[in-house]
Amino acid sequence: MRTYAVTSGKGGVGKTNISANLAIALADRGQRVVVFDADIGLANLDVVLGSRTQYTLQQALTGEKRLSEVIQVGPGGIRLIAGGSGIESLINLSGPKAEAFLTQLNELERSTDILIFDTGAGIDENVMTFLGAADEILLVATPDPASLTDGYATAKAILARKPDASIRVVMNMVDGEQQGRMIYAKLTSISQQFLGVPLKYAGFVRSDQQALAHIRQRQPFYIANPHLPASLDIKGIAGVLLGEGLPQRHQSFTERMKGVIGGLLKAS
Ligand SMILES: Nc1ncnc2c1ncn2[C@@H]1O[C@H](COP(=O)(O)OP(=O)(O)OP(=O)(O)O)[C@@H](O)[C@H]1O
Numbered sequence: 001m002r003t004y005a006v007t008s009g010k011g012g013v014g015k016t017n018i019s020a021n022l023a024i025a026l027a028d029r030g031q032r033v034v035v036f037d038a039d040i041g042l043a044n045l046d047v048v049l050g051s052r053t054q055y056t057l058q059q060a061l062t063g064e065k066r067l068s069e070v071i072q073v074g075p076g077g078i079r080l081i082a083g084g085s086g087i088e089s090l091i092n093l094s095g096p097k098a099e100a101f102l103t104q105l106n107e108l109e110r111s112t113d114i115l116i117f118d119t120g121a122g123i124d125e126n127v128m129t130f131l132g133a134a135d136e137i138l139l140v141a142t143p144d145p146a147s148l149t150d151g152y153a154t155a156k157a158i159l160a161r162k163p164d165a166s167i168r169v170v171m172n173m174v175d176g177e178q179q180g181r182m183i184y185a186k187l188t189s190i191s192q193q194f195l196g197v198p199l200k201y202a203g204f205v206r207s208d209q210q211a212l213a214h215i216r217q218r219q220p221f222y223i224a225n226p227h228l229p230a231s232l233d234i235k236g237i238a239g240v241l242l243g244e245g246l247p248q249r250h251q252s253f254t255e256r257m258k259g260v261i262g263g264l265l266k267a268s
């Protein structure tokens with residue numbers, strides 16, 4: 001299973017819409033995809049997907065429900081997990097509950113090819129948990145003048161906590177390929193110069209009024225119309241993520257989660 005965490009410094013740059021539509025585009029390519037709403041403040045991945053979630057991770061952590069029961073089937077065959085208050089509980093989980101949860105997580109890992117975390121804006125402890133557990137971080141930026149500074153500050157904060165992080169930039173709301181490449185080039189050159197680390201590129205998503213109309217109607221635009229400019233761009237990003245073949249980690253995702261579930265380490 002490969003894991004991606006979608007993040008940004010600034011809010012409202014398109015993280016949730018990119019998470020949702022990218023998940024669907026990857027499922028379209030035959031991947032078994034789970035999207036996880038890791039935004040504790042403004043959890044709205046279910047709204048963007050047009051499918052209300054009944055339970056959150058919290059019920060799976062308390063043992064009230066099994067993890068498989070809090071997973072909802074969403075559009076395009078993707079599966080969706082709402083983090084909710086379970087995000088904070090996860091970090092403090094300990095003892096038998098943590099072990100039971102990790103066992104279920106292992107089951108999820110075996111039935112999933114790609115797991116995408118949609119995080120909240122800014123790098124706080126909760127967000128860092130998911131960035132730390134992800135194989136790759138998709139850093140969303142826009143052509144907004146503040147976006148370069150913001151993207152750089154976010155990359156810096158991530159690398160300070162996880163020096164080996166693989167960060168890949170997604171340029172959203174651009175007017176075309178050239179603008180996306182140009183801003184990405186500036187961002188990676190600043191990162192290279194001041195942090196000594198280049199950033200990778202995932203691609204761009206054009207600012208798309210038709211896609212926006214679908215967003216407003218709470219329909220994933222990739223499902224509503226896969227031929228829209230924004231849908232084609234998302235398809236391109238899915239191709240980049242699939243075509244490249246990330247290096248396989250020796251440690252499984254569940255193993256790495258053990259590192260962030262503090263209580264389990266203390267208990268064992
Ligand atoms: N490619 C696009 N074309 C047009 N509008 C877009 C595009 N991407 C995002 N938007 C607009 O930006 C808004 C915010 O998108 P989204 O909710 O995905 O951002 P976010 O980064 O998840 O926000 P938050 O930080 O609050 O979680 C959308 O409701 C839509 O109006």
Ligand SMILES: [Mg+2]
Pocket residue numbers: 015016017039042044118119120
């Ligand atoms: Mg969001």
